[in-house]
Amino acid sequence: MKLPVYFRQSWQIMLKDRQYSLIYIIGVALSMAVVTVFLMLVTMMVGGVYPEKHRGRILVLDRVIYENPSEDYFNASIVPADLARFIKESQLDGTDAVSLVKRPSATVPVMVRDKSVLCAGARYVDGDFWKVFDFDFLAGRPFSVENTAGPEAVISSTLAQRCFGTDEAVGRVLTVSGQPVTVRGVVRDVSVMAMETDAEIWLTMDAAYPRMSEQILFSAVSRRHIPKVLDAVKAALEQYNNLQADESMRILPDDMVPESIQRRQTGSLGQFISNISLIVVIILLIPAVNLCGMVSSSLRERLSEFGVRKSYGAPFRAMFFQIFSENMLLTLIGGFLGYLLSFMLFDSISFYFTEAAVGLGAGSVRNVDLIYPAEPFFRPGIYLLIFAAVVLLNTFASVQPVMKVLRKGSVSLLRDNDASAPSRRCRGLWLVIEASLVVAIGWLAGNPVLMNAMRRCIVPMGWEPDRVVSLPVISLAASDAASASGESPDEKLQADFRRIGQSIASLDGVESMTPSTQNFPGNMLCSSLQVFKDTLKRFNAACYTAGYGSDFMDVFGIKTVIPDGNTSRTAGSLGSIVISEDLAAEFFPEDSPVGKTLYVADWGGEPVRKTVTGVMARQKRNAVYLPEPAIILSIPEFSSEDIRQSRCCWHVRVSKGTDVRKFIEELDSYM
Secondary structure, three states, X not given: OOHHHHHHHHHHHHHHOHHHHHHHHHHHHHHHHHHHHHHHHHHHHHOOXXXXXXXXXXXXXXXXXXXXXXXXXEEEEEEOHHHHHHHHHOOOOOEEEEEEEEEEEEEEOEEEXXXXXXXXXXXXXXXXXHHHOOOOEEEEOOOOOOOOOXXXXXXXXXXXXXXXXXXXXXXXXXXXXXXXXXXXXXXXXXOOOOOOOOOOEEEEHXXXXXXXXXXXXXXXXXXXXXXXXXXXXXXXHHHHHHHOOOOOOEEOOOOOOOEEHHHHHHOOHHHHHHHHHHHXXXXXXXXXXXXXXXXXXXXXXXXXXXXXXXXOOOOHHHHHHHHHHHHHHHHXXXXXXXXXXXXXXXXXXXXXXXXXXXXXXXXXXXXXXXXXXXXHHHOHHHHHHHHHHHHHHXXXXXXXXXXXXXXXXXXXXXXXXXXXHHHHHHHHHHHHHHHHHHHHHHHHHOOHHHHOHHHHHOOOHHHOHHHEEEEEOOOOHHHOOOOOOOOOHHHHHXXXXXXHHHHHHOOOOEEEEEEEEOOOOOOOOOOEEEEEOOOEEEEEEEEEOHHHOOOHHHHOOOOEXXXXXXOOOOOOOOOEEEEEHHHHHHHOOOOOOOOOEEEEEOOOOOOEEEEEEEEEOOOOOOOOOOOOOOEEEEOOOOOHHHHHOOOEEEEEXXXXXXXXXXXXXXXXXXX
């Protein structure tokens, strides 16, 4: 077996020509990092991810199609509650569990005693839900199928730590959306890539909102039993149709059958595999062309070596496999380094999504940090796919130049031997290109505004989004009845909102802060108000409450051109308003707008007189679709309903040098 000999020779040649080896390995590492990240994303989307480890045999039915024979039309609709119960109670062949889930998932306020926490993602499920999916219970058990003890819950480990400081939370009581809920179990955190199960708290069906629709989940015994399950569901739909008194509307069982979670993600499996393979080949083709040029350059220096070996009768096969093994060794080293680099890329992506979610008002920071779990990195199938990609890249890069050189005769090889200087210069050029690419990728990775497109939807670039954190808060204690002091629930709500702001202000690293609506300026759902002068117009507005001691313009770095300078108190009074340069040019084209009067009203509200006290400078934006506020004004207070529904946020500007991620974690544990 000559393969070990080939690799030993390849190792010696690699150490001898270090410049070529370094350039080759860097190029392969960057390419393989991209391929690895892509394959991981595909695996997490369509493969098994905890707790959806058997996506191929879990079927989902979330809508039905009605037929009206008299009118000859079709209508798609949600699954009726009575149909969902009928199917669940039917004895379906080929299933080992059938579960009902309320849709859509919700974000709910969670409270333990008098401690407020951020919103938690919730799903409303029945007892069979835990038979369909493979959850890892750290404490306790699932709630029962026949739950009669009132609302119960299973919570994630992170939520248990935030609420109780330990995973041993079984039997304790949380207040969820104002009602007490008993914790029955604690499970390992679920990644948001598990799209049918991701949540932080799973509640019993009796805690769901009345208007939520039904979703039916079927767990087939195996993939071979899926046809039996589909036939059983069709038969159940036929039975349901026969039991209905009104036959004017019938469900079409042949046109509406459950789909597996995997099929919902991929569609046709053959087409999906073809598309993925084509994308991988395209990703590898560009670096392969570059590496092909490098291999050709290296072989030109060794023409005399190959000519001498051919003269002494060296077989074509031996020389081919030697050169192929040399490049394979370099490719394997580069592939391994690219695999390690992909870990860093995933960590960076997770961090950027965490930052973006906080800026967009996400309730739970730590769950967003689980966007990309580490499990797929350690699957044998992934190793095989990555190794196949490495071999494919090496084949692309090596075969053509090797065949071109070795097909020549020994005389031609000896005569055509080139000087090494041109190829050395070529390698130097490749080294510069590779180094520039590494520097560019490192710079992009260090700039979350450029790397993470989601962050561009948070605030315009002029507002330094890396220093602004949006924190949606809920006065959870105010969900209960009024306190013994005689405060009304609304008064307690407002007081708790102020108290939370004071707690945030006491943290290290807070430079300035302001309360505002979740639709703060720069977000695509910016608030809109009507503005009157001679005509009625509708503009994006930034509303905040000066009475809470806010520094709105300081937080978002808004500068004014009239008066000149960076003023944070220009719109501080209730009767004042700051307008944009464009609005000033439209309403007051000939003179200064300061001191002039405008009338502002919400839809259906009475116009309120406002005095213009400043004109804000135009903000830089990353994309044309990002709205920016045309007016900034202070309002007396936020409505209690907005606070109760988590529509209000505290926006915090951290000081320079503050580690935003550590600040978020500190705030998360502090709250």
